[in-house]
Amino acid sequence: MLRKTLVGLTLGLLAATQTLATTLVVGDQSYNTRTVMEAAGVLDDLPYQLDWKQFTAGSPVAEALNVGSLDLGLLGDAPPLFLGALGAPIKVVGISRQSLDGVAVLVLGDSSIRSLADLQGKTVAIWKGSWSQQLALSALDRAGVPRDRVSFRYLNALDASHALEGGSVDAIATWEPYVTQAQRHGARVLTTAEDLIPAQSFVVASQRALDDAAKHRAIGDFLQRLQRARTWANADPAHTARYARAWAERTRADAAIAQAWFARARTSIGPVTPAAIAQAQRTVDFFAGEGLVKGYDASRLFYDGFGTSLAPLAQTAQR
Template sequence: MITRRLFAALAVTAAALVTAACGSGGDNNQGVNADGSIDLSKVTLHIGDQKGQALQALLEVSGQDAGLPYKLEWSQFTAGPPILEATNAGSVDLGGVGDAPPVFAAAAKSRIKIVAAYDSGYAGNAILVPPNSDIKDPKDLRGKKIAVAQGSSAHYHLLSVLNKNGLTFSDIQPQYLQPADALAALSTGRVDAWAVWDPYVAQAQKAGDKVLVDGTGYIKPDSFFVAGTKALDNKASSAAIRDLLLRIQRAQSWVKDHQEQWAKQSSDITGVPYDVTLLAVQRATYAHHPLDDATITAEQQVADAFSDAKLIPGKVNIKDFIDTRYNDRFNS
């Protein structure tokens, strides 16, 4: 159970992880001329990136970073929750996250909006166990120490697996660890299982760990792009975000058709080995779709599950944290 006081303390801790020191333009009129026209050359978007998405590398390798009419500044994060804490603080304008981070941010009344969605695939989400583990079925997780990043997409995947197998969080010993620490804990036997996402799933598989269960039947595998309300309220930065979302969409489509090229070139940029990157991209979906009623309903179910499990304080109305202005990308 997470109390309101602990929830607030965790938010402060997440803020301390923020690597971006500078804000995303204190001027609400950045890039907006006196006559109301916009000048994208005066806009700088601050983007939160993480290893699981590698947005900076994705734009570079696909060539979608060519001819940008605005500037991009990048900050790297360990997972989605600290990206959204930085977004709320104003040091990040846009970031890519899984399904759970927006719920935790919404519960903390953060100044964020979900602005885009894509299906990232089921197999890249998994609960892993060591090769000689006696855990053969999700029901065997009872009483076990399970590593998971709090507030991450893996957190919801784990919660869903437990719920659908007659277990609750009180039936396990959750170990809230970031991926690097969780990998070390699994490899040294300090935890019995690890809930995580790609490319960490692929990395663990290459090291010999086994997938107990993936996301199939447990989650709607949507990932989201989340923007700060301050950036969205600015006419110029909002236009830049629209352009960037289109570039990301084209870049991810390119990656699906050039998997080996992506794996080779991105490994030099991200440091993730070629074989790990290739395995991860081979099962990724990258199917962009509108923020439609079905998507919003599914995300509300994520919020309700965390609320019912008392893992967030109170209820969250996810519609209050949705901005559909970019849905018109799919009308043409």
């Protein structure tokens, strides 16, 4: 009995030592995840090292995961779903949700466009292979507006915002923080992503990291800490404000816009679920229909091994 106890203690100490020596390389976008975790104080006493890599968009995060230079990445659904069609060695290990009010089709406040039907004969800025394209086309289809009656300009989110302000396009389909920024300058919402597209975000791990026992444990721990941080940020307006100030200071952004964005988004993190996989399949099928990706069974891209580590997403975050 004593021998078994000593062996168990030795194995436990060995696992702890391996974890302490582990470095988890995490791909973040514009310091958002790092800032909320630091503001919430959940990165204290980490049993492993964190090496943050910052990106300005989701596609390079996905590519870094694909080539193995990241262990974990946080990004929107389209880039990893596109890579999934190619059999990339990555897995979605967590689901991030935000208010779908922050993904919207916008026009200027004084525009004569009052409905989606009014977009006929107009120019709309979208970005291929993104929520922007999926929202704009899904909204037109639901409204019965023929796609060939609308002109599209393919602009990234920042350029699209400038084009709307400058009057070179009539409407844009975009996401946060550009929705909040535009609304603060008087832009109007024609429609949001509500009941139109899933607009999920993913926490994605490289297969190599998942196959490493120490990194697997570290990923599970990281997800729990991230969930606590998001819960903290949503629990009190003062917490949201602290998070917004810290992020704005780090990125030199407008703190008021950041606070309005974070308060509306109420971003939360939860486990992989059948519902999340089904919504991912909808997105794959949409882009396959546009000829941008080969259709496939999206479930093969998901790993639900951290389901016991994460509490289910709150109903309010699943809008």
